[in-house]
Amino acid sequence: MVYWHLFVAFFIPGIVGYGGGPASIPLIEHEVVNRYGWMGTQEFGEVLALGNALPGPIATKMAGFIGFEVAGVPGALVAIFATVAPSLAAMLLLMKLLLKYKDHPRVQQMTSFIRAPIAVLLGVLAFQFFFMSWDDSGVVHTVVLVGTSLLLLEKFKVHPAIVIAGALVYGAVVLS
């Protein structure tokens, strides 16, 4: 029974939450805190804050942690499955359809029209990160980090992994 509840609690945010994992967090909170009462609001907030300090997708980290708290390893697996599977199945199906008709002029027109809105979405997300950095570490550090990483990534074609590792060192040494 608890597995079924876990499945439902993570299945619903997974199919109604648009805009990726972070957008589905409030929906997960509603299920976990209000509907099933597995956690209080404060505890949920703490787990979320700590989850954000770790790398990787946030929705599956939350699903894994809450599933594990509620019903151990099988619980974690059920919650992660419910988060991932429904939207992935839809993705595979529609992408197959899109690839099948991709040479059709109307379909080409369709995919060309949505480049700009996706650019806007990514751009807005980028500025959220810039402003967050501005608030947390000030203008100077933000400009230094943005300028350096842009130069390294685009001009010298350094792998993002190395740039990120460098930023971590900078943060630990300079920003602490």
Add this chain to the structure above:
Amino acid sequence: MDFRKQWHIFVAMLRANLLGYGGGPATIPLIHKEVVGTYKWMEDDEFSDVVALANTLPGPIVTKLSGYIGHHVGGLIGMINALVAAVFPTAILTILLVGTLVSFQDVPAVQGMTEAIAPVVGVLLIVMTYNFLKQSRQKVGFWGTFLLTLVSLVVLELLNIHPAILIVVLMVIAFSRRPEQEREQAQQKG
């Protein structure tokens, strides 16, 4: 089964997700680097289609991307492999570390590290934004891109309308317009 290929899928997804701070969407540029750059499993254009579709559908973006790419490269096993690499390490870290992290989150060095990541993620996303705009310009020309960008900004940021609604409406408009291939070709040349 091609073990080498499966190993590459695993490494690509693990690397991208272990370096992706700030949730799934921030990981997209890192996945792009692995898929289009390092392993050349897809062209830039196809990857953009996959990102666009993943944005239109509900649910977490990165698991849709990882799962699809895994399936594209290595079939069903590739899909499971990619998902495991994308999801499990960080989920396990969360389960193991949440207790310990409480005592570490106020350590200045740890705070500094989280702060320094944000602008780098911003740069990765801006580069990706630029790529999408460039592709858009190749496909619908400068003014078409200008108009679509402006409309998207107003609809998404000023009117706060959900991106999925905007994308679906644009797709319907684009699909029902009569294709003007001659004009498109002329624009692609110019």
